[in-house]
Amino acid sequence: MRFQRIALKNYRQFRDAGLCFNEPYKGYDIHIIVGRNGTGKTNLLNAINWCFYGDEPHLSSKSGQLPRFNLAEESTGNKGEVCVKVEMLENSGREIAFSRRNHGALDELEVFIKTIAGYEHYGEEVFERNVHRIAPKTVRSFFFFDGEHLDTYFKRFQSIKDQIESLSRVNILDIMEERLSQLIKELGSSAKNLDPEIKDVINRKQTLEEKVKEIEERSGEKQKGKEDIEEEIEKIEDYLRDLPDAEKYQKRMDQLKVKEQKLLERRNEILQQKRQKLIQLAKITYLWEALDKLMEIMKEKREQKELPPQISDSLLEEILESGVCSICGQELSFESKNSVKELLQKIELSSRQGNKLLVLEMNALNIKKNAKDLYNRIKEITNELTKIEEELREISKEEREIDDVLRQHNSEEIRLNQKRLNEMKNKRDDFIREIEHYEMSKKAILKNIDNLKREYDELKKLQDKNDRGFQMYEMFSQSKEIVSIVKKEIMAEIREHIERATNEIFFKLIWKKESFEKVIIRDNYTVEVLNVFGKNCIGSLSAAERELLALSFTLALHQISGFDAPLVIDTPLARVSDEHRRNFAKSLLEVSKNKQIALLLTPAEFSEEVEQELHPHIASLHKLEMLPDETETIIKEESPIPYV
Numbered sequence: 001m002r003f004q005r006i007a008l009k010n011y012r013q014f015r016d017a018g019l020c021f022n023e024p025y026k027g028y029d030i031h032i033i034v035g036r037n038g039t040g041k042t043n044l045l046n047a048i049n050w051c052f053y054g055d056e057p058h059l060s061s062k063s064g065q066l067p068r069f070n071l072a073e074e075s076t077g078n079k080g081e082v083c084v085k086v087e088m089l090e091n092s093g094r095e096i097a098f099s100r101r102n103h104g105a106l107d108e109l110e111v112f113i114k115t116i117a118g119y120e121h122y123g124e125e126v127f128e129r130n131v132h133r134i135a136p137k138t139v140r141s142f143f144f145f146d147g148e149h150l151d152t153y154f155k156r157f158q159s160i161k162d163q164i165e166s167l168s169r170v171n172i173l174d175i176m177e178e179r180l181s182q183l184i185k186e187l188g189s190s191a192k193n194l195d196p197e198i199k200d201v202i203n204r205k206q207t208l209e210e211k212v213k214e215i216e217e218r219s220g221e222k223q224k225g226k227e228d229i230e231e232e233i234e235k236i237e238d239y240l241r242d243l244p245d246a247e248k249y250q251k252r253m254d255q256l257k258v259k260e261q262k263l264l265e266r267r268n269e270i271l272q273q274k275r276q277k278l279i280q281l282a283k284i285t286y287l288w289e290a291l292d293k294l295m296e297i298m299k300e301k302r303e304q305k306e307l308p309p310q311i312s313d314s315l316l317e318e319i320l321e322s323g324v325c326s327i328c329g330q331e332l333s334f335e336s337k338n339s340v341k342e343l344l345q346k347i348e349l350s351s352r353q354g355n356k357l358l359v360l361e362m363n364a365l366n367i368k369k370n371a372k373d374l375y376n377r378i379k380e381i382t383n384e385l386t387k388i389e390e391e392l393r394e395i396s397k398e399e400r401e402i403d404d405v406l407r408q409h410n411s412e413e414i415r416l417n418q419k420r421l422n423e424m425k426n427k428r429d430d431f432i433r434e435i436e437h438y439e440m441s442k443k444a445i446l447k448n449i450d451n452l453k454r455e456y457d458e459l460k461k462l463q464d465k466n467d468r469g470f471q472m473y474e475m476f477s478q479s480k481e482i483v484s485i486v487k488k489e490i491m492a493e494i495r496e497h498i499e500r501a502t503n504e505i506f507f508k509l510i511w512k513k514e515s516f517e518k519v520i521i522r523d524n525y526t527v528e529v530l531n532v533f534g535k536n537c538i539g540s541l542s543a544a545e546r547e548l549l550a551l552s553f554t555l556a557l558h559q560i561s562g563f564d565a566p567l568v569i570d571t572p573l574a575r576v577s578d579e580h581r582r583n584f585a586k587s588l589l590e591v592s593k594n595k596q597i598a599l600l601l602t603p604a605e606f607s608e609e610v611e612q613e614l615h616p617h618i619a620s621l622h623k624l625e626m627l628p629d630e631t632e633t634i635i636k637e638e639s640p641i642p643y644v
Contacts, residue, residue, distance in 0.1 A: 001565060003021045003031075003088055004089050005020050005085075009081070010070040010082045012068060013039065013626070014633055019044070030592040030599070030614065031598045036626075045144055050084055051086050085099040094114060097112040097113075111123075134564065145570070164557070177483045201455050201456045209449065254540065256395050258535070270385060497556075498556045498559075510548055510580065515531065516537070569600065585614050
């Protein structure tokens, strides 16, 4: 589905204007509308919304006070009609046009569908049915949106599960599941031939399932409360972050906190090691006096030659047999051989008593060596602890200095905001605890439901399989379980796909790739950006980074969308740097191969970098120019032909 033409008559700045969208150029279906602020870019976006849905969601506080009817036309005394007509081409080749007219209090809706015989005219019912097919009102914010709101995208859609379900049309399964639940309930209460025990199990199971639904609703309310508080927390943090130099100092403070946490973890780790080593050393210390006494006895025994020489008897026997000293290499004389024989006799005589003492001596020496090793390790650990403590003192000193700097900017308002921030964080923690409590209760009930299912399976074996009521109950129950499983599997696949696509696009758009690890979508469908330390840093992203993340997420959503509406973005690059703009343009070109994209840009946004990337691929280019008397905007079509 793509736009072919948009015609505006007496709509705000546009007295009689139109936009023609050319065919895709070399496979790229991208269209640029350039205009200064105030020339009517956003009102083109409002015109599409008004035609389709009857409202204007992107009005500024100033324009919202002005009448929809063109002021210049009104000044002539003309009280004619306001009309916006949107002509579109479906993928099948069928042409369809939507028209909304207003002349007084009521809107007149018309839809024109081209057939072989010509255009057939239909009224409101067909109009709304076809708009819903293109993009229902509930999901329009993902197709026709104001780039100025990208900065607050995730504040407005903190939990985007419902939007994902609507976009992917998975919510159809909810309708099926709800209808099956109703049928099961009706059958459970009306089936007369069901065994009383089975009916009892069914009723208890249904009661628990309703309880689960109630818990989920309450948990959802708490989740919404948590998200509202998180939005307020982010607003306060943004305020505090925007203080003079505060962002720089806050970023440094965050870095120090991360470093401090790592040091504290390391300190705790090596303190534990030190405790273990000290316990081991203490045990040896208790034996030290006894070990010294043993070593003294061994020395006396050795001096009195009551111990065997510290030489192997097998070595001496080998020397006697060969007649050559294996130590010095000299042949043994007659006297030397006798000396070796005497030594062997001494070893044999003293081995039984002396070997025991030698074993004790070796053990004592090993214990003393272990004690020395333990002492050296404790010394190393102590040195490391000293270094860590010094680093922690330096960090603490720098944190105090930063606090002093930030305190210089303090005012009563800042103090109150800080107090409010702490209160909000405490409330958020309360909500988290309540949500966790609900989840635990839910798990317990689900366990009971599983037990009832097993009980039901046992009892149903006794039930007459020919009973039609029972058969219907079984069929609907199994169908409901299948629908539930299918939905969970589909949503898991969709979530993984969106997460993967968002990461791919986001890391194409940003240039500080080393600052972030990945974008994740949690099981509760909240979006987080993890830094290199694995911490969620979405709240500390710059305005430009938040916009690029929102754009990445939106483009990822379009990949799973069950709707084929074009993508219209107003002012997407206002706060984005030139490097980011170039990357954004490249990404949009890829998207435009499969979806029509219309960008409403200021001249600054349509910078040299963006123009260089897009111009060779632009299907159409229009410029908005306001007349010198500022009463009317005209639309000029520029040549989309690539320039050399």
